[in-house]
Amino acid sequence: MNGISVIVCCYNSVSRLKPTIEHLQNQINIAVGQWEILIIDNASTDATFEFANNLWQNSKTADSPNFRVIKEATPGLTAARMCGIKNSSFDFLLFCDDDNWLSNNYLSDALGIINNNPNVGIIGGYGLPVFEGKEPPLFWENQYHTLAVGSQYLQEGNITNTRKVVYGAGMIVNKKAFAELVDEYEFEFQTTGRIGTSLVSSEDHELCLAVGMIGYEVLWYKKLQFYHYIPKSRTEIKYYKKLFLGFGLSSPMLIGYYLDRINPINLKNDYRYIASRNIKKMISIYIKIFYQRIILQKSEYQILHLLQQLYSNLGSFKTTIKVKNRIRDSFLKTRLYKLN
Structure with missing residues (x-):
């Protein structure tokens, strides 16, 4: 079915979910039947499941899309995303982190890009940082890309043969391309994604590389903007060291x-x-x-x-x-x- 399933993967997300869901509720220029929200509670030990359900019930309107909270017991971002994919209803999947606040036209602009690019496999957006504290020294010189904000490449559009990858925050995936990977090429993730407090990553890069290998396009556009809330602890040197180790x-x-x-x-x-x-x-x-x-x-x-x-x-x-x-x-x- 043509539309977008927004998949929000959560691990102990009570303190972060409210603005994320509120920004999803503010989407414009998209019909209620063209999208849905799936909250994936990935082995949380707090009240994420109850909090998300209660928040939605207290704020939904007649124009609100379908909303579900689903528990996934297997820890890890990859397992959570797979759960979201299996439970999704639409042809495209949007991975929205629990600290991502989508601009109000993110979904409608994404559908426009999809309709104009029949061979699209993956689309990336443009993150804008929202700092809990002060902006760290030299952020735009040597840190922004590490925290999934800013431009993803020098030029917008097709980056399949240049940068090749986009970061996972705000990523949109063609479900047909993913199904083709699994059904025809027996694709399995080599990377696990983040598990709990571990910062092992690169599952988003792996998916981009695999989709590109089977002939689909990887795109990015600046107009797909979202805010990325960045706690003070995530701009400290000790966090960066742990993050870099995870990359390696x-x-x-x-x-x-x-x-x-x-x-x-x-x-x-x-x-x-x-x-x-x-x-x-x-x-x-x-x-x-x-x-x-x-x-x-x-x-x-x-x-x-x-x-x-x-x-x-x-x-x-x-x-x-x-x-x-x-x-x-x-x-x-x-x-x-x-x-x-």
């Missing part, structure tokens, strides 16, 4: 999408080469950090790019040693890889 832990799980199509099993794709490269990079980066911090007396915000490189390489090293070549060899056997 996930990256080896995506190796299959970047394999050399002519000679996929070679030295550069061997875990020993990758692990050795990680170690060499970490040593080099640590020396640079020592020089910048001790000799030049720069703050950690000023050298955040170096911290990202250090912790990402550390995470990549940990996963590479753990999985060795299993991810690579497993991906080589998939129907998705045999496309090329």
Whole structure:
């Protein structure tokens, strides 16, 4: 059915859900029968399920869309999104995080883009930060993309063959493309998404890469705007370090999408080469950090790019040693890889 299923994945979201749902209620220029809201309570230990239901019952109107709260016991963002997909009614899926506040024309603009792009697989939007406290130092120089706000690429439109991916916040997915991945190519996520307080991620990137491989387009548009509420704790250095480590832990799980199509099993794709490269990079980066911090007396915000490189390489090293070549060899056997 043509329309959009808005999937809001929640883990202990009582303190964050109210403005998220309120912004969804303010959508304009879209018929009530063209969309729905699915709140996925992903193994929460607070009252997310009851809170969401009560909030909706107390604020819904005659023009409100269908609204459901569904419990998903398996922890992890990927499991929550899969639950939302299985329970969705419409042809397109919008992944709205519990701290994302969609602009009031987000859905209507998205439908316009969909109707003008018959081969669309995934669409990304433009996040605007709303800080709990002060904007952190150098935010627009070296942090905004890390927290899923700002421009996703230099040019809007089709980025299938350039940047290739969009971030998960505000992402819109063609359900037909996802079904094709699963049914025809036996697609399964290698990444798990975030589980509880863990910041392991990259499932959104994996989905974009897979959709692009089977011939669909990945797009992004600035007019699809949403506010991303950012607590003060998420702009602290200790959070960034944990986030960067999560990026690194996930990256080896995506190796299959970047394999050399002519000679996929070679030295550069061997875990020993990758692990050795990680170690060499970490040593080099640590020396640079020592020089910048001790000799030049720069703050950690000023050298955040170096911290990202250090912790990402550390995470990549940990996963590479753990999985060795299993991810690579497993991906080589998939129907998705045999496309090329």
